[in-house]
Amino acid sequence: xxxxxxxxxxxxxxxxxxxxxKRILDATYELAKEGGFDAVQMRAVADKADVxxxxxxxxxxxxxxxxxxxxxREFEVAxxxxxxxxxxxxxxxxxxxxxxxxxxxxxQGDPHLTEALTxxxxxxxxxxxxxxxxxxxxxxxMLTRAMHPGATELTDxxxxxxxxxxxxxLSALVAWVTGRSTAAETGAHMENAVRLLLRD
Amino acid sequence: xxxxxxxxxxxxxxxxxxxxxKRILDATYELAKEGGFDAVQMRAVADKADVxxxxxxxxxxxxxxxxxxxxxREFEVAxxxxxxxxxxxxxxxxxxxxxxxxxxxxxQGDPHLTEALTxxxxxxxxxxxxxxxxxxxxxxxMLTRAMHPGATELTDxxxxxxxxxxxxxLSALVAWVTGRSTAAETGAHMENAVRLLLRD
DNA sequence: GACATAATAGGAACACGTTCCACTTCGTCC
DNA sequence: GGACGAAGTGGAACGTGTTCCTATTATGTC
Numbered sequence: 001x002x003x004x005x006x007x008x009x010x011x012x013x014x015x016x017x018x019x020x021x022k023r024i025l026d027a028t029y030e031l032a033k034e035g036g037f038d039a040v041q042m043r044a045v046a047d048k049a050d051v052x053x054x055x056x057x058x059x060x061x062x063x064x065x066x067x068x069x070x071x072x073r074e075f076e077v078a079x080x081x082x083x084x085x086x087x088x089x090x091x092x093x094x095x096x097x098x099x100x101x102x103x104x105x106x107x108q109g110d111p112h113l114t115e116a117l118t119x120x121x122x123x124x125x126x127x128x129x130x131x132x133x134x135x136x137x138x139x140x141x142m143l144t145r146a147m148h149p150g151a152t153e154l155t156d157x158x159x160x161x162x163x164x165x166x167x168x169x170l171s172a173l174v175a176w177v178t179g180r181s182t183a184a185e186t187g188a189h190m191e192n193a194v195r196l197l198l199r200d
Numbered sequence: 201x202x203x204x205x206x207x208x209x210x211x212x213x214x215x216x217x218x219x220x221x222k223r224i225l226d227a228t229y230e231l232a233k234e235g236g237f238d239a240v241q242m243r244a245v246a247d248k249a250d251v252x253x254x255x256x257x258x259x260x261x262x263x264x265x266x267x268x269x270x271x272x273r274e275f276e277v278a279x280x281x282x283x284x285x286x287x288x289x290x291x292x293x294x295x296x297x298x299x300x301x302x303x304x305x306x307x308q309g310d311p312h313l314t315e316a317l318t319x320x321x322x323x324x325x326x327x328x329x330x331x332x333x334x335x336x337x338x339x340x341x342m343l344t345r346a347m348h349p350g351a352t353e354l355t356d357x358x359x360x361x362x363x364x365x366x367x368x369x370l371s372a373l374v375a376w377v378t379g380r381s382t383a384a385e386t387g388a389h390m391e392n393a394v395r396l397l398l399r400d
Numbered sequence: 401g402a403c404a405t406a407a408t409a410g411g412a413a414c415a416c417g418t419t420c421c422a423c424t425t426c427g428t429c430c
Numbered sequence: 431g432g433a434c435g436a437a438g439t440g441g442a443a444c445g446t447g448t449t450c451c452t453a454t455t456a457t458g459t460c
Binding site: 119122123124125126129132133157160161163164166167168170171172174178179180189192193196197 | 319322323324325326329332333357360361363364366367368370371372374378379380389392393396397
């Protein structure tokens with residue numbers, strides 16, 4: 001891995017800058033974890049990261065950028081952990097459901113964090129397209145890997161299927177985050193979708 | 201139609217109240233149509249509707265409620281228009297794609313309105329669950345009707361399929377509204393999803 | 401018609417995202 | 431070491447969603 005990170009250019013700048021950036025992202029993560037989207041207040045992040053408000057805005061041009069960056073970083077970590085181990089299951093749909101359940105369980109264990117993440121992604125505009133695209137690719141590759149472990153080439157339909165599953169996942173997440181459906185409903189709906197798409 | 205409206209209880213109150221409510225929703229609609237989510241400012245809505253700010257908040261407890269109500273109303277109108285005519289197409293997937301394209305085209309013809317709508321729905325929390333659920337049911341019934349015109353009973357899979365298509369539609373809409381995908385990509389992605397789900 | 405109650409007007413006040421400014425510190429080049 | 435530009439500090443200020451308060455106007459009851 002030569003160019004480590006695709007989400008953000010964090011290999012630029014001095015050590016002090018890298019440190020400030022890390023402090024900011026850490027503070028964001030903690031506040032999001034404790035109190036969700038509303039608790040990630042720019043003044044609070046600046047305070048917690050021991051940085052001036054103007055500096056915070058120099059590093060991240062908006063609250064949305066900040067959240068998408070912080071939580072994209074977490075997603076990347078989670079993805080690389082998952083990538084280490086082979087995915088259990090005998091059929092594509094079993095493996096996809098395994099991945100979805102595992103990921104969803106992880107998110108639902110941190111409701112506030114998940115709420116902050118989802119709101120940020122939903123409110124993002126074109127200026128964060130890159131960051132969001134990176135997360136989307138990560139998700140797609142997670143799902144296609146579950147569908148065809150070790151496959152070197154994928155059909156268009158594989159990718160399209162993965163995207164549809166990703167869409168369902170996102171909608172389910174939004175419904176759950178906004179309190180419009182329970183965790184169990186979320187899981188059942190995703191299983192249904194996978195079953196309809198991947199008829200083994 | 202005896203109880204005309206399911207989204208909001210607008211058959212309560214005096215004529216003056218009904219009139220105020222209508223003025224508020226009309227003002228909201230116009231502002232959203234002209235300038236999108238950001239243009240729907242509570243003070244602007246109050247001014248345009250010739251109502252005090254406090255009165256506006258008496259009728260709608262938040263900007264999100266206001267938008268969801270105003271735009272849910274429009275969605276209902278659009279749905280009832282569609283319901284009048286039979287849906288063309290020889291197969292379920294053709295008919296579903298017809299409905300999706302028609303609806304999507306309608307939305308994309310009013311980008312600002314669509315942006316306001318989508319943002320409001322994405323930012324909604326449990327307190328607007330009822331309104332959102334109503335729109336969701338409308339969408340599901342639109343889609344199942346396209347799948348099986350005139351059918352009296354639906355299988356669980358029919359409903360699940362409609363919900364998945366609705367999820368894809370929502371995600372595509374969000375991506376389009378936030379400038380992360382073009383109208384053409386949105387359409388292609390939806391067609392793909394329908395093709396994968398409804399293999400005639 | 402007089403009164404009690406609710407609804408509305410008008411607007412101040414507050415919270416938080418964002419911008420801006422004056423000043424200080426840091427890093428680099430001579 | 432000194433000079434200069436970039437980066438950081440601290441905080442005021444602005445916009446908009448939301449809340450709150452007081453005076454005024456409708457509305458319904460006797």
